[in-house]
Amino acid sequence: MNYSVSEENYIKNIYHLQQQTETVTTNSLANELRTKPASVTDMLKKLQTKNLLEYKRYRGFKLNESGNKIALNIVRRHRLWEFFLVDKLGFEWDKVHEIAEELEHVSSVELIKRLDSFLNFPQTDPHGDPIPDTNGKFAVIKQVSIAEAAAKKTVVVSSVSDQSPGMLEMLNHYHIGIGTSLKINKHFTFDGSVEIKVSQKAACVISEQLAKNIFVHHE
Amino acid sequence: MNYSVSEENYIKNIYHLQQQTETVTTNSLANELRTKPASVTDMLKKLQTKNLLEYKRYRGFKLNESGNKIALNIVRRHRLWEFFLVDKLGFEWDKVHEIAEELEHVSSVELIKRLDSFLNFPQTDPHGDPIPDTNGKFAVIKQVSIAEAAAKKTVVVSSVSDQSPGMLEMLNHYHIGIGTSLKINKHFTFDGSVEIKVSQKAACVISEQLAKNIFVHHE
DNA sequence: AACTTTTTTTAGATTTGCCTAAACCTTAAT
DNA sequence: ATTAAGGTTTAGGCAAATCTAAAAAAAGTT
Known part of the structure; x- marks a missing residue:
């Protein structure tokens, strides 16, 4: 239908x-x-x-069951297009949502199949959100925000929950992107800020608000 | 607007x-x-x-003037998407029209600008039709159908006016595509068929109907 | 429990794009 | 010049998706 x-x-x-x-x-x-x-x-x-x-x-x-299936299909289309826009057309990821909103309604099944293959079957969109497969299935990665993550652990950034230009600016400033690995050094209880160390760079402190919007997972 | x-x-x-x-x-x-x-x-x-x-x-x-400008912009979008579908996603060119019909209405200007650049600024779509530039301008190539083309000349296929699967099948059979160069050997007046020679292959005769739908230009 | 506030639904309009049927022009033919 | 035929427009309606205003139900408060 x-x-x-x-x-x-x-x-x-x-x-x-x-x-x-x-x-x-x-x-x-x-x-x-x-x-x-x-x-x-x-x-x-x-x-x-x-x-x-x-x-x-x-x-x-x-x-219900079938409503969910349809939803997942739309989400799949949306996220594949977002990936395309960033990976192939070079958009910044804070600019792609609106465009993908339009592209997601293009109805050809074959189109999405080929797009998926052209993009090399990506697992997540540019914000780290998982792309459902044709059956609506996707891997759920156990993730926590940096604010909640245990200290002294090295983790990998898996997604960000805010996609505003301001957020992008901050992430660029700290050299953080999806897939970046970083070490959680210390949580400051006073203001909720967190000291982290991104790859070889000097350790830095990020605000609680930022920490709450960056999600990470282990290994 | x-x-x-x-x-x-x-x-x-x-x-x-x-x-x-x-x-x-x-x-x-x-x-x-x-x-x-x-x-x-x-x-x-x-x-x-x-x-x-x-x-x-x-x-x-x-x-009028502004109507025309808008039309050319829609045509531009349509043809760029057709090019994308064939060149990047590997569609056969008889399958892309319908899909491009939907994609052409996606409104982002930036999207088309980047798509154009990603595709390397193509001049024609997969059927050989010219892609207007941002200002609605495109090169007009003087072309004639094989049926009208002068004999004994070597010409280059520039477009086909029928995009049906049947047409595609025939072109594949004769190894003809956009850009293929071929020699017009002889026009048969009896049934309008034309003998042509495609690259190094043996000469062959194509029907008047086919000849009328393949357009060529010189050099 | 009764009343107030908030949320949700119904009722009735509006806009866009389409339709059918009837009226209206234009053209071509006698 | 009249008429027949054909193409074009008007009139009136319908469906989808939206809205406002009012009614109805649920939740919260005293």
Whole structure:
């Protein structure tokens, strides 16, 4: 079956909200989509008719099995395009989200198959988020923010949860990117800042706010 | 200014029809867009309001200066994406039109700029049609179909006007592609067929229909 | 438990792009 | 010049996706 751009956007955003809360509310989705709650209710009915949702009036909603599958497919397309934009076209990763938002709705299955292969089957997008495979499966890496990571360990940056230009500027300044390995030296309890050491460079201290937005994993 | 997918499709198709006839008719456009004449009239009014058309009721219409500029930009996007699909993703050229139809509406200017550079500023799409530059300019190559080309001359294939799978099959069979050079040996008046010689291979005879759809230029 | 606040839904409009059917022009033919 | 035929436009509607305003349900407060 084929879905409209609007339907796909609703599905995708329900999926993303579900990563934080099991069931999603009308208001939060309206907020995410920059639309009005009444519009959300309308679309929910439609998606329920198409059997993509579990939805009870006034009680919130969540994607069912097939809704989830479709969402993962959209996420797959989005992340593959983001990878393409950064890796092949040389975009900075804070610029690609909007463009991928449009590209993700191009419907050809063959296109995505070939794009995946052209990109050499990447596992994560430029922000470190995993790219689901054709069946919606992806490896879940156990990761923690630098703020929570144990001291004295060497870890690898796996993703960043903020994709603003300001964030990019900071990461460039500290020479940190996805895949960079660094050592957590010390957590300062006073302000939550963390001393880290990136590769051969001198140790430096990053703010709590930054530490909370950089996720790392072991080895 | 920004245009809807629908508006862009109208503009593009008016442009294409104008290549054959100076002014376009409601019916022919409706036919091209697989829509109804009444719908075309509706959209014409809208495009006229937006100052992209010269249009007099019952009298046909054509793009004005700015309409033309927009059309050429859409054509540029379409052809760049076609080039990408064939050159980078390995699609056969009879499969790319539909996909490029969707991709061409992605609106980022920066995207197209970078795509162009990534593809190394191609001059023509996979069917040999010229890719307009940012200002809508492109080199016009004087070309004739093999059916009309003078005998005893060596020519270079510059484009094909039919993009069906059947056409592709024939071209592959004769080892003909865009850029292939071949010699026109003889025109048979009886059935319009033409004897040609492709590179080092044995001379062969192609039908009038095929000859009419392959365009060539000198040197 | 009753009232207030917040959230969600319904009802009714609006816009865009499309449709059918009917009216309207233009052209070509007698 | 009239008429027939064809193409074009208007009128009126429909579906998708949105909105505002009002009603209904749930949650929070005293």
